[in-house]
Amino acid sequence: MIDQMLAASPNLMNTFLFFTIAAAFLMVILGFVTYAILAERKVLGFMQMRVGPNRVGGRWGLLQTVADVLKLLIKEDTIPKLADRPLFILAPVLAFTPAFLVLVVIPFSENLKFADLGIGLLYYIAISGITTIGILTAGWASNNKYALLGGMRSAAQMISYEIPLVMSVIGVVLLTGSLNLNEIVAAQENWAFIFIQPVAFIIFLIASIAELNRTPFDLPEAESELVAGYHVEFSGFRWAFFMLAEYVYLFAMASLTTVLFLGGWQPIPFLGFIPGIVWFALKFILIVFIMIWIRGTLPRLRADQLMSFGWKVLLPLALANIFLTAIIKELINSF
Amino acid sequence: MQDLYNVYQNSYLFVFVFLLLGILLPIVALTAGKLLRPNKPTPAKQTTYESGIEPFHQSWVQFNVRYYMFGLLFVIFDVETVFLYPWAVAYDKLGIFALIEMLIFMIMLVIGLIYAWKKKVLTWI
Numbered sequence: 001m002i003d004q005m006l007a008a009s010p011n012l013m014n015t016f017l018f019f020t021i022a023a024a025f026l027m028v029i030l031g032f033v034t035y036a037i038l039a040e041r042k043v044l045g046f047m048q049m050r051v052g053p054n055r056v057g058g059r060w061g062l063l064q065t066v067a068d069v070l071k072l073l074i075k076e077d078t079i080p081k082l083a084d085r086p087l088f089i090l091a092p093v094l095a096f097t098p099a100f101l102v103l104v105v106i107p108f109s110e111n112l113k114f115a116d117l118g119i120g121l122l123y124y125i126a127i128s129g130i131t132t133i134g135i136l137t138a139g140w141a142s143n144n145k146y147a148l149l150g151g152m153r154s155a156a157q158m159i160s161y162e163i164p165l166v167m168s169v170i171g172v173v174l175l176t177g178s179l180n181l182n183e184i185v186a187a188q189e190n191w192a193f194i195f196i197q198p199v200a201f202i203i204f205l206i207a208s209i210a211e212l213n214r215t216p217f218d219l220p221e222a223e224s225e226l227v228a229g230y231h232v233e234f235s236g237f238r239w240a241f242f243m244l245a246e247y248v249y250l251f252a253m254a255s256l257t258t259v260l261f262l263g264g265w266q267p268i269p270f271l272g273f274i275p276g277i278v279w280f281a282l283k284f285i286l287i288v289f290i291m292i293w294i295r296g297t298l299p300r301l302r303a304d305q306l307m308s309f310g311w312k313v314l315l316p317l318a319l320a321n322i323f324l325t326a327i328i329k330e331l332i333n334s335f
Numbered sequence: 336m337q338d339l340y341n342v343y344q345n346s347y348l349f350v351f352v353f354l355l356l357g358i359l360l361p362i363v364a365l366t367a368g369k370l371l372r373p374n375k376p377t378p379a380k381q382t383t384y385e386s387g388i389e390p391f392h393q394s395w396v397q398f399n400v401r402y403y404m405f406g407l408l409f410v411i412f413d414v415e416t417v418f419l420y421p422w423a424v425a426y427d428k429l430g431i432f433a434l435i436e437m438l439i440f441m442i443m444l445v446i447g448l449i450y451a452w453k454k455k456v457l458t459w460i
Contacts, residue, residue, distance in 0.1 A: 006345045007338045015348055022352045026360065073364075074371045081381040082393070097357035104353045114353070115346035122420060123350075144383050145394045156402055159409040166416045173423040232384055237368045241361055304459040307405075311457045315412070315448070319441060322419070326426065326434055 006116055022114070026100065033247040034065045040292050047296035075236040080143065083233060087141035092234070092241035095134030098127045099248040106255045107182050109265040109276035120181040121173065124256060125166050128211070131245065132158045135220070135230050138242070142233040150229025153303065154213060154220030160307060161210035161217075164314035168203040171325045172260050185264035192263035199321045201261045203314055208253045209291060210310070212246065216298040219306060254287040262287070404456050408448075415444055 002021070005014055038053065038061060045052025057063025079088055105120035107113035117123055132155055139151015173179060175196065176187040194201045210217040221229030231242045258264055262283040265276030301309070383390040422429070422437055451457055 006342045008345070009337075009341050010344045010348055014345070015352070018345075018349055018352045019355075022349070022356050026356055073368050074373075076373050076375070077368065078376070078380050080383045081378075082383050082390075093358065093361045096361055097354070100357040100360075101350070101353050104350050115349040116342050117346050117350075118343075140395075142383075143394050144390075145385065148394045152398060152402055156405050160405060163409065163412045163416070166413075167419070170416075170419050170423045173420065174426055177424060177427050179420065179424060227384075227386070236372060237365055241364075307459040308457060311408070311448075312452065316445075319445065322423075323438065323441070326437075329426070330431055330434060 002111065002113060022104075025103075025114075029100070029103070029248060029251060030244075032251055033244060034069070036247055036250060036288065037065045037068075037243075038062070039288075040295075043289070043292045044296050047293075069240065072236055072240045077236040077238060080233055082143045084141040084143065087137050088233075089238075091134055091138035091141055092238045092245075093134075094137055095131050096241045096245040096248070098130040098134070099245040099252065102127045102252050103248070103255070105181055106252070106259060107185060107264060108255070108280050112277060113182065116182060117180065119179045121169060121179040121184070121260075124252075125162075125169075128249070128252070129162065131249070134245070138234065139230040142230070144233050146226045146228070147230050147232045150220045150226045150232070153226075154230055157213070157217065157219060157306060157310075158211060160310040161207045161314070164203050164310060164318045165207035165211060167315070167318035167322060168200040168207065169260065170318075170322050171197045171200040174322070174325050174329060181259050181264075185259055185266065188263040188266055192261065192266070194261040197261070197321070197325070199317065203318050203321070204257065204261065205290075207310075207314060208257065209294060210306075212249055212253055212291075214250075214291060215295040216301050217306060218300060219303055250288065250291065254284050254291070257287050258283045401456075401459065404451075408451060408456070411444065411447065415441075 005017065008014060041064075042052040042061070053061030053064040055061060055064075056067045079085060102124045104115045105117050105123055135158075136151045136155045139147045139149075139154070142148070172184060172193050175193065176184050178184065178187075213220050220226075221231070226232075231239055234242065258280060264283075265280045267274060267276070267279050383394075385391075418440070419437070422433060426433070
């Protein structure tokens with residue numbers, strides 16, 4: 001249906017329909033965020049031999065996050081007197097908007113996709129870079145020492161890991177010859193790229209966890225040293241938007257990993273009768289689970305380890321991967 | 336051809352709709368919150384948090400030059416990536432000549448990276 005709408009000539013009616021579809025999708029994302037937070041708390045709880053939330057909403061704590069959001073909504077919103085007020089208000093929006101904006105290019109199944117951009121991958125990378133500015137703005141505008149330290153650390157970390165992230169993807173682009181995410185999925189009909197580009201997958205996974213500021217790369221908000229990093233001064237719903245941005249990025253990154261390396265909606269051989277969206281969901285949940293698992297397992301890195309790992313290990317490895325791929329491809333073509 | 340052009344236009348329309356929603360959600364949520372939440376500011380509430388003590392000085396200070404160095408390195412390698420993407424997309428048509436050319440370009444940047452490495456720019460203190 002979306003295919004036909006995309007092919008029709010642009011008109012007001014369709015724009016309105018697009019808006020409805022996007023709003024419905026936004027609701028799905030909010031639902032995902034609600035239950036991803038609960039799942040994370042539950043899984044972490046079980047990994048640490050605890051039970052996790054189990055009071056609000058039955059034995060599984062199904063309404064815990066909903067209650068948390070409602071509490072945040074009616075919480076008093078304080079802006080410090082010394083803070084840079086306009087930037088302080090702008091920062092949560094600047095962090096959240098790109099997180100939602102990147103989702104437009106991700107194809108969820110043959111039929112369920114939004115924009116069919118020829119430069120989908122480049123669009124994703126370019127837009128996701130804006131979030132760094134949002135976080136840096138938050139740290140700066142707070143006029144708080146912890147927040148500024150957290151914001152600067154976050155900016156340094158995010159720009160350092162963006163390089164290996166974008167470079168690891170080039171191997172996939174080389175094999176596909178396209179930046180369109182639909183074509184990248186189509187190219188994985190026989191073999192998912194995780195088998196052809198294992199090094200790229202590992203670099204991408206590590207760098208994406210660093211981009212998401214999750215443990216073991218959670219230095220920007222290291223609770224034990226910086227209190228909460230760039231969002232110390234934020235309270236109530238402004239704070240909730242930073243949390244929301246973080247989890248929407250988790251959704252986006254896990255989707256992108258699924259699309260680039262796990263073959264998106266392509267089924268495992270002989271199981272093609274199961275619809276594509278189910279395959280996408282299964283692979284997506286696997287990636288999210290792995291990220292929670294890593295959080296439950298690994299301790300936080302030191303700042304100097306973090307930087308030298310990004311620049312001295314991941315970057316040369318990503319460069320080597322690009323050229324090995326290109327040379328092997330050249331050799332296969334010439335024989 | 337007309338179809339492709341329509342897909343192109345509609346795709347960016349979709350991007351615009353997403354942008355609109357991404358900005359609208361914070362505005363709507365914060366406005367709704369404004370009507371619901373209490374607002375009783377006191378001077379004590381509005382001080383900057385500094386682990387309980389009275390905050391001293393501003394925190395808008397000069398920062399370590401190291402961050403600037405990493406920013407510079409980032410720009411260099413990000414621009415390089417911008418060159419790598421079109422090369423990777425068009426690789427099938429360009430062939431061995433472009434591969435060697437890109438290798439030379441890359442080696443020059445790797446020399447830069449090694450130089451920065453030896454100059455201890457990459458070590459974080």
